[in-house]
Amino acid sequence: MHANGASKDHPPLLQTLPGDDVRQIMWRFAERFDCQMVVQSARAVARGPVARAVAKGARNSHEWTEEKAALLQEFDASGITAASIDPEYGGYIEGPKNFVLGLLAFELAWVDAGAGTSSMANTLALAPIHERGTPEQKQKYMAASIPPQPGESRTIWRGAFALTESIPYVGVDTGVLSGRVRVAEWKDGEEPILHVDKRGRFITNMGAANFVTAAVDSGDPRIKGSCMIILEETDSGTWDRGIPTKKLAHQLSSTRDPVFSLQVPANRIIGGYTVKDGVIVPNYSHADVIEAVFTRTRATPAIMTSAKLLSAIEPVIRYHRRRFRGAVGITEGTPRFDMGLQQKEDALHRLLDVWAAGEAGASLGFETARLLDTYDAIEKAKAEALAAQGIAGGRAELKALRAREADAAEYVVLSHKTAPTAAESARLATLEADPVVKFMVTESLSSVLIPSAKLWNTGHGVNMMREAVSMMGGYGITEDCPGFLGTKWIDGQLEATYEGPEVVQRRQLSVTMSRPIFLQQFQQWIKRLRSIAQDHPTLGLGTLAAAMELWFWSREYLSKAKDAHGRDLYSNQRHGVTYPLADALAWLVATYHLVQDVIELKAKGPAHPALAEGIDGLVGFYSDLTHIHCATSAGEATRICAELVFGYRAESDAAKAGDPEAFQDVAAFIALRTKVDGSLAGSKLAKDRAAESLSHVMIPEVLDYPV
């Protein structure tokens, strides 16, 4: 054997588990020291006080205990709380914060996602104000949410976001609001006083909150439509935090069903209001506000679930490797001693699947967060450009955007050209400088990436977390399991549920995935994969590209085809068609972004002095892991598409009897499917190679957080 573990039988192996250097390259923050520091800071809190609280059983209570509240103070002291707030209000990180919040969530969820949620909930409460609040509202609530500095005597404010209501009102359907706002008192020339009634359900942070951003509808002819409004603990009336939710997950965060019946001044309406003909007209409806909020906040929980999958690798390897050590007759140097359960191929292969899912989710989640970091400026530039043309939102804006769809699609094509002509470059530069086009392209992409990440990372992530748990045997479902894998599994189900359950993401994707600009983007991705496949022959790019082509074909086909009864297949209410197709897309999108990150690692890793020693093994392993995931993902997408393409034909269809003539309309599908199948050559060999790495990789002696 060579020093890097290579022998003539197998290529260099992965030497150590990927550390910060690797992550910084893959997730593109090698140059962002602010982010790197936040990671270290959050990690120290997660693997210190948070892990100790979990190990001591802090999760075993539904109440908001002192022990849990103390964690918020840890977040304050370590810069976690202030990380989401702009410097002008006392924060310390410049610019958009989606990515940095993703990193924070990653570090906290590595140990306990409930802790991650506690820190995230405050950001969620502030999000309506951040996105749509008036300057005064921003100043007041952002500044109050900054931990007091030395010498200040104030106490910090914490918030909660209250959209969901008691059954039968708001849940997945955010339109059925029962919360009401009425005019209580309106003296001439003075700020109207409003009365707000809101009963929340499952409201996070409610044990600690001093203010709430609540969604309400008008219950008064003198107020037009719905809005979001800020309630404070000291407002006159009822501020009842309500009963704690008896959660099975995320017990380190507080969740309650609060009841509010409060008088507040009208200037608490988020984004302000105007008065028209004696009627208060909020500048933003609750739907406007929550759309802006959820656009920015859904990548974070998606990243949490992926963090947990990646956190499971080390404990599972350690458990497997040491499983038989200490037994009579199993002596050092024997395979059973050295490798334990890692002698078994299944143990290695299944863990690789967990690892690949975690990587792909993280790649997608962080790419989404990075894209969102560009969003605010692009959206603002678009609004200004349209305003200059006299267009200020609403239908006029939709119409104006529709008129630019062809330009946006052209931009997508041109921006993917590797060798554009001079004319194409000039045209690209013109389109690039056009804020409306830029916005349309970014928006079409983000409205696929966000729901894909939220849907796939959490949904598939929970399934894979279950796999991780099962690999620890009985230990997996005990409180003593190293890495808290059992709790991470059930916690994942909450990440799949809050901030819009899977159905909400599928519903959004079913619309956004069929928009022409995205479809153009998708085709460019396929082209890119094909063009780089030769340079990266071991990544399985051909498989992914073939599966993407098959998905693309299937979507086109389904959008025109009818079922055996003559009904359209691709329509709003046909969840049986559109939702699985959305699932298939999310698999592919996640895998595509894993590919991008691994290519980045291949490009930048060798120049990194700390990685040079083991770079061949590192890159080789990640290439194999990507190959494995391309194969799995292609398999999933293909299976789903095949079911959709064939499943709506009549049971008497000749195709069922194997009549080759009957396949004519789907011959292209069959050819594509054969292409996918054929492209799988080598994918299992990649798994064998990666398994070899997994059984040799060096891991720390003990986990760096308590159990």
Place this chain on the structure above:
Amino acid sequence: MSTGYHVVVLGSLVPDLLQTLEPVQGPTGPGLKNEMMLPAVLDPWAGHALFEAAHVAAAHPGSKVWLVSLGPKAKLQQLMMSIAQKVPFELVAVDGSASGFHDAFDVAEALAAAIERIPALDRSRLLLFGGCASASRDAGATVQMVGERLGITDQFLSADELTVTADGVLTVLERVEGGQYLASKVSGPPCAIAWATGSLPEPPNNPQVGMANMRGIMPALQKASSVQVGAQGGTTFMSLELPKQERKTRIVKDVPLDEMAREIAEWIKA
């Protein structure tokens, strides 16, 4: 003293102690398996010295802290992402190996040279701090050797406490045999103190401190001079022997402290 101290702390990185540290013979001499790829932490004794330095500096306005580190540049940069958040300091980086298999002599030479190059350093106000030991190379001699090279003859080893009276007299408690302390007084700087554990906890992270430190740290890393120490610097390792070590990690939960202490005592006696 109105102008404060110039505290220079010697400290570098060691591999994270939770990792498997396996000695191997590399092409340029002995080292640890995968040493560059293992996560690194600040040498714990150097950490104590740094936190004590920050404490002294905070108590004496006009003081300044430098951290002089000899280590691989890329690894130092990574280390700074956590250390820079703890206390304010200016980094002086020297790019070279921080392996445990070096001789304190080479290292002291490189460190002393780096200190001599610090332009703003007032040697009459210098407190030279470092660890009395290292987690990876426990020669326990580096601080003394650097002190000698800088002409500092008031040296205190294994210190746990430094107090300063109003007239500027420094009192140092040094660990001596039998759990006793030797209290020494020195009229003022310059002096060298190799710290044992000191008495300060590790400060919490504060990214705001970190961001302020980073403004100086990145340029310091960029202009780090490079040195060759140990085998690379010409030291020949005739033979190498690992101290016999027995490491038995056992994870326990809910065991009272007394019970743990009793078990450890029995294990030592056995």
